[in-house]
Amino acid sequence: MPAKKRTVRIGNWYKSDDEKVHFIRKRKAPRPSKLRKIVPGQVLILLSGRFQGKRVVFLKQLKSGLLLVTGPFKINGVPLKRVNSAYVIPTSTKVDVTGVNATQIDDDYFKRTQAQRRKNEQGFWAKRGELTAEQQATEKTRLEGKRNTQKSVDAALITAIKKTQLLKQYLGARFTIGKTTRPHELVF
């Protein structure tokens, strides 16, 4: 019996120009990345961005796969923040987060509002803050709300942190590498 020949289907016509097909994402919804053994309450070291080297407390993984993290704000100035788990070093230090309520916070909390987008689209040279009075008022209340959420989430955390000696100072300090540190030999 003759072996089945493998044939390649050629279309009815060839395209005249070399069309460049842009990268089409096959998967529309974001898939939450698998957490590599990071537990709520664990202290993480941020590796990139404005808060490089800061030690923060991990709260939960959001639906988008990003990690929700907080300084706490009073201790090291890091607010409630989303962080990519690839840019994070998990340490073995854990804080007790049983009293912390972060269930209200999800990806929508971090969505940019109309007013913010308007501010941004003015461009670098334009006068910032060109918002109507009404927008300014809503912005004010929005920021107030954010401050309150930050406070309420951090309150329970800070009381838990204060129980361990030097933990507060630890979270307030940045992680640095000196001349003699060998990162590949460090145990986190």
Next chain:
Amino acid sequence: MVLTKFVEVGRVVKINYGPQEGRLATIVEILNDKRVLIDGPTTGVQRQVIPIRRLTLTKFNLKGATRGARTGVITKAIKKSDPFAQYAQTLAAKKVAKKALRAKLNDFDRFRVMILRKRRSALLSTQLKTLKKSTGGKAQTQAKGGNKKK
């Protein structure tokens, strides 16, 4: 200089090369000028022939070890007088232990050690200052240990 550490039956040795690096054992039999038979039932060293080149001699001896003694005899002798515990008291052994401990420190531990060292040096400097004052600048600096950790 008088030689004090001999390759002899009962000599406690430290293996410094190979898969058992860092472990202690006793010499049980001398085979020739280059190889010995060692055994370390309490330190996890299997009874084996090993070149002397891979060993460092310590100043301790296992009392009661006879030539070619079997592992059981060695274990009994160790139970009576444990030279390995004595070795652990030496400065060299303590340094090795300290290094191993430091390698295990996690990020928070390293931070704590740093803070404590700073506090200790602050204590030392205040002590030094008071000593200098009291003896008019010609102080014999005897550093007073502060909170020593690790």
